[in-house]
Amino acid sequence: MKNSVKVGCMVGVISGVAAIVVYYLLCFLLDVTFEKITPVSIFLMSVVVNIIGALIYAKLKKQSAIPRWMYAFITIGVALALSLFDWAFPAEPGIAGVANTLHGFVATLSIAWLPGWMDRTVRRTKS
Numbered sequence: 001m002k003n004s005v006k007v008g009c010m011v012g013v014i015s016g017v018a019a020i021v022v023y024y025l026l027c028f029l030l031d032v033t034f035e036k037i038t039p040v041s042i043f044l045m046s047v048v049v050n051i052i053g054a055l056i057y058a059k060l061k062k063q064s065a066i067p068r069w070m071y072a073f074i075t076i077g078v079a080l081a082l083s084l085f086d087w088a089f090p091a092e093p094g095i096a097g098v099a100n101t102l103h104g105f106v107a108t109l110s111i112a113w114l115p116g117w118m119d120r121t122v123r124r125t126k127s
Helices: 002-030 039-063 067-088 095-126
Strands: none
Touching: 002 039, 002 095, 039 067, 039 095, 067 095
């Protein structure tokens, strides 16, 4: 569990910083600002969801023959659900376009990095 939290934290920090850059880029290009989306909230939520994702991936690794695929499907499903929620019940006008992009971006980075880092960390600790 300690390794899962550590890897989730690392992926979360990196994806959080990258998502903040994307947020500022989108706000600049679209000429919008939001009160509900802040760099702190983006960063914290990226870390939290990646820690949860690492714990889920560790569980899938023990119980599934195809944990990467299962993790990818779960991550895409959760990001899609969050995006649909933001679209159906926007906290602010026009927030869904930016928030949905951030959901997809953080989910993509999580799918790309988290399983590989988890597998490498587990191999290192077993050696």
